[in-house]
Each structure stands twice: as structure tokens, then as C-alpha cells.
Amino acid sequence: MPTLLRAIDTYAEQGDKQTMHALQLLALTFVRTNELIGAEWPEFDQEAAAVGYPGQQNENEIRAYRPLSTQALGDPQRA
Numbered sequence: 001m002p003t004l005l006r007a008i009d010t011y012a013e014q015g016d017k018q019t020m021h022a023l024q025l026l027a028l029t030f031v032r033t034n035e036l037i038g039a040e041w042p043e044f045d046q047e048a049a050a051v052g053y054p055g056q057q058n059e060n061e062i063r064a065y066r067p068l069s070t071q072a073l074g075d076p077q078r079a
Helices: 002-009 017-029 033-038
Strands: 050-054 062-067
Touching (some): 002 017, 017 033
16 A cells, blocks of 8 residues: 555656646545546535545435545645
8 A cells, every 4th residue: 555655646747746746546545536526615514524425326325425535635744
């Protein structure tokens, strides 16, 4: 895992910085790509260190919560 994250860190030199951050978040959370692409800011709860995904039947119902690591929440020192 550390090798993958180091490789992703260098991606910004070759590609888009937003893509680099998305790849990092995918690696840290193990969510499906379409879940990350479809995620909206209100689904991220920094205080609870979790992201909630709405249910497919009812968008007001949370289908799943995924915990977020300190790295996934972001380090202001690295931003």
C-alpha cells in the first residue's frame, strides 16, 4: 500500500491534480469508482470521520457508512 500511495503522489507531475486526489481517496477508502464520482460534499461528515452513501431506493435513507482515515480526511499541511 505505501508503494501505491507514493506512486499516486507523483501523479500530479504527469497528470491532473484532481485526478491524483481522487486516486488517493479511492486507495484510502476502497469505495467503488462510481460511488466516489457520485459522492457529494454533504455525504462527508468530517466530525464523524465517515462518508454516508444514499440508498438506491430512497435518497434520504443512508445505505452505507464508510469510515474515513485521517489521511482520507486530508492533511491541511499537505494541501
